[in-house]
Every structure is written in C-alpha cells, then in structure tokens.
Amino acid sequence: MNIKEELISTRLILRPLREDDFAAVHSWASIPDNVRFMDWGPNREEDTREFIRSAKPGYDFAVTLKSTGQVIGSCGIYPTQKETAEVGWILHRDYWQQAFGSELARALVDYGFRDLKLHRITSTCDAANYGSYRVMENAGMRREAEQLLARWNRVDEKWADQYRYAILAGEYEILPDRH
Template sequence: MTMFLETERLILRDFVADDWEQVHVYASDADLVKFMDWGPNSENATKDYIDTMIQSQQQTPRAVYEFAITLKENGFLIGGCGLHVEEHSQASLGYCLNRGFWGCGFASEAAYALCKVGFRELNVHRIFATCRPENIASAKVMEKIGMTKEGLLREHFYVKGKWQSSFLYSVLANEFR
C-alpha cells in the first residue's frame, strides 16, 4: 500500500529510488546530522537507506512508515520523517529537514501528521521520540505537537565515539488533540 499524506503546506509520501540525490543533500550535511545516530552519509549510505525504505514499504503488516517531506507547491523534497510501529501498540517518531528549511514549522507540521496517522489509522496507544539535550529545536517540535517530556535517558547509547544522552518525549492516544 503506497502512502501519501497531505497537510496545509506539505505532501508526505513514500520514498522512491530517484529521491536519493535530494536526500543526500541533507543526509551528508555534517552540521545537520550532529545530533543524529547516523551520518554524515556517503552517497552509497544514502542509496542504501532509500533501498531499505522502499523494501519496508512492502512489509505486511507494515511497521516502518518513512516518508519524504515535500513542499506541496512544487514537490521539492526538503526532508524525511518516520513512524516506526513497535510492540505493545507503541511507535517511535523521527524527522530530519534540510537546514535551508529550518524554522518554518515544517518539522512540526510533518510530525503532527504522522501522529494523526499513528493514532487514527494505525491505532497505536503511545508515540514517543527522543532528542539530544542540546537539540533545543527538536525538543520544541515535540512540545509544539503536544508531547510530554518524560525525562532524560542518561548516556543510554554509544555513537560517534561517545556516550549519548537523550530527552524522552511521548504522547498518548487519549491526549492527542
């Protein structure tokens, strides 16, 4: 089943093979991915990611919903967002935008649309997300879409040569507006 979500200013759609170049623009940006547990990507890593996302679209039942974030006005790909359905009716939320489109509310718009799908169509009970404590912009996105800060996961994973901590946010189905 091909997925396509429309918001006021965005189209969220399944990735296609030709997306790799526009994804690579942000996935290879060292400043952009400094808070991520991946990247900066090589061209091959970005192509592998796109291939993996295309394969995940064929899962039955589908558990990984990774979408290209495109501008409704012209179809330009500005980032990616995803909802990963996990055990016990939970899903994890993530998003990443080309730096040229930061500060415009696009991440909040995309994340809210994914939460809506998660609760109303996928019937999950809880959606959660994490961000590095230094990533104030991402924390603001989570707060803007109605997530509650649950706490700090102290040095819970090792990536990019050091132990990383994360803020944990979530929203429950009965809290989502």
C-alpha cells in the first residue's frame, strides 16, 4: 500500500485539507442547494472547522484547480473493510457540469487500485442526483443497486432513494481509458 498525500490529474490537484481552506470549504458546505444530496450540512462555521480538523491525509483531499490553486471542492476515499473503500466528493456549484467531478473520481479510483491495492471501490448517491451518478459511471463504476427510501435528505427533510455503484479491481484493469 502506497498512501499519497497529493494526487494530480489533468486539471486538478487533490491535496490535504488545511485550516486556511476554511473560507472556500464553507462557501459550498453552507449552501443548502450545494449540499442538497449530501448526508450532512448545510454546515455552521464550527461544522466546517471540525471537518477540516478531522481530515485524514491520504484519504481526505481538497480539490484544487491546477492552474490557480483555487479550492473548488473536497473528496475522499474511505476504507470500509479489508481491501474495500467508498469514494465521495462535493464541488462548489460554480464548478458543476465542467467534468471536474469525473476527473477527480477517476483520480480517486486510480489511486485506490494502483496505490492502495484495493479489491473493490463503492459509492452511493441520491437517485435524483443525476450529476453524481454520471460521475460514477464516467469513472468506470456500474450501478449495483437501487435502495428505496434509504437516505435522509436533510435539506428537503424527506426520505429518498439511493443508488449504489461499484467497481472491482479486475473491471478497472480492463477499462479502456484508465490512467
């Protein structure tokens, strides 16, 4: 296993979260529309500070633009059991629909299989979150399940269906566009 603190893709650098990222992180974590499909938030300032303080290098990352260093989101890869992890991400809404999500998800999947030597990587999203499940599909993941009323939407205050996606190491190895 080779834990890295920084991942570099075509347009992004994924690096450890730092305390001076607070303003950028809070700019998306506190906006209800930005966190509509997350299982946390909208954040108060103290929630955002705790999130940054508790970030684990090599597993939690700030998503930054390679060209400017601007923090536009955060993402992570979280071990769940032996050789298995779940990936997740959030981008500031100003950066949606520009393929940054697909790029960072591919970087996490590459890192998980190449460096962390994982067997399986999973992710979930609200079934209404088309952008997020398209990101999973663009990263080579396949939908495994639709779980009815399985997640609580804190913004809309209602139960929602969720999709579970996954990719196995063997599936990753035969992806035509893996990095």
